Amino acid sequence: MIQIFSNSLGEEEIEAVRRVFESRWIGFANECKLFEKEFGEKIGESKVLAINSCTAGLFMAMKILGIAPRDEIIVPAINFIGVPNAVIAAGAKPVFADVDTRYLNILPSEIDRLRNRNTKAVFLLHYGGHPCDVDELRKHCNGLYILEDSANSIVSKYKDKNCGTLGDIGCFSFDAMKILSAGDGGAITVMDEKLFLKAMEVRYLGIKNRQSGIDSLKENKNRWWEIELASAENRYLTNDILCAIARVQLKKLNSFIKRRKEIWRIYQSAFEGVRFIEKPPEPLPDTESSYYLYWIKVKNNLRDKLAAYLVKNGIYCTFRYYPLNLVKYYDSKERLPNAAQLNEEILNLPLHQNLSNDDIEKIIDTVKRFFKRV
Ligand SMILES: Cc1ncc(COP(=O)(O)O)c(C=O)c1O
Known part of the structure; x- marks a missing residue:
């Protein structure tokens, strides 16, 4: 995996x-x-x-x-x-x-x-x-x-x-x-x-x-x-x-961030124009990111199906962070429309410095293959 x-x-x-x-x-x-x-x-x-x-x-x-x-x-x-x-x-x-x-x-x-x-x-x-x-x-x-x-x-x-x-x-x-x-x-x-x-x-x-x-x-x-x-x-x-x-x-931190940024860029160009995917935004002007997570929005109620397909094909993915107002224990009365929408659409794909180019290619191909089938 x-x-x-x-x-x-x-x-x-x-x-x-x-x-x-x-x-x-x-x-x-x-x-x-x-x-x-x-x-x-x-x-x-x-x-x-x-x-x-x-x-x-x-x-x-x-x-x-x-x-x-x-x-x-x-x-x-x-x-x-x-x-x-x-x-x-x-x-x-x-x-x-x-x-x-x-x-x-x-x-x-x-x-x-x-x-x-x-x-x-x-x-x-x-x-x-x-x-x-x-x-x-x-x-x-x-x-x-x-x-x-x-x-x-x-x-x-x-x-x-x-x-x-x-x-x-x-x-x-x-x-x-x-x-x-x-x-x-x-x-x-x-x-x-x-x-x-x-x-x-x-x-x-x-x-x-x-x-x-x-x-x-x-x-x-x-x-x-x-x-x-x-x-x-x-x-x-x-x-x-x-x-x-x-x-x-x-001491190794800068090299980790450099590789993460490279992978972020590969994903960003690979997912350009892919139907049903909205890519994450670039960092705001005058800011620098640590590129900790890569998040896509999956449209047309396809997020859960894509997640299951990726996991079946050996690619772990998840959603960080499940909205806190929906955690029953907190008993929140807040109805938050954006968080509710994100809860249906966001998927985090693997992003870390140890991903090989083959891993990245596999992730991108598998995501694209899923959307060709739907
Ligand atoms: C956003 C955020 N804050 C805090 C923490 C807690 O970090 P720690 O595991 O070091 O307590 C985490 C851990 O996943 C996190 O993702």
Whole structure:
């Protein structure tokens, strides 16, 4: 089966893990700190913390901002379930917003429609790696925090600034399906200095000044085991094994994006003028995409049939992300026409750096063959 995601992990990553094993310390230490520095340089923001997942970052964001019961957070309907889960865990209410039918990014007008006295923040997802029109959105967010889920947009740029550094807090993912893949792990950026210090506490159980026993000993405290808590928090620390892998992946990241962009272009010209297919849009002017997803719209109620045909022919495909307002658990009353339409039409085809030219040809031929038969 041709997979929709893949990773490029090899000898260099194994070597990096070996180095960590040999150091006899596999927890949070130098590799994590170096990763924070190097990733920060890559995205142009020094206030970065390495954490154990992007979902951890979403949960942390609620704590950092003090989101509480009765607060409301606007969330684009096409997004990952971890976002509303984090909001609900904070006792607050996720309010689902409709998205643009081409970019699948949140509609600015939805923020005006949905905001009220209780609204505290708006989540942005840069769907598939294509940055939202952030300046336009900002006009509608005055007085609200902007939280970026940058899991799709690791090095995407909006007017030369990296996604995940455009709002107040940004969350990144390095799980098994992401472009930079370490198996798990994530990062959080926090723009405000005070909130950044708070984030450090939230990351590690709420311990004041993030001090470990070893840190206290170094400061010649005679009872270095004493604990001072600022608040009662969860534990979102990552470790040197994951960060050692992530550091190697970071060096390879540009080559991954380059190949993804090449494949994107091949698909775009191959699907030009194909009946029943609407291609995805190019990134907005003055933006750069990370090319995380490739999405087509399949017309005439043929999406599910095409999906079944591709899978039968050894090509995995899917739809990211099933509209959140349709997830029964959330019990949303929002009727969102664009999300409803996209739910019938969108299909993600494989897009990753390990696709061979033969794979790409097979995917394109199989899609075209399907439409010749209908
Ligand atoms: C858009 C989006 N946000 C957040 C996440 C969560 O990432 P993680 O698996 O690192 O928690 C994912 C994971 O698939 C995602 O696709």
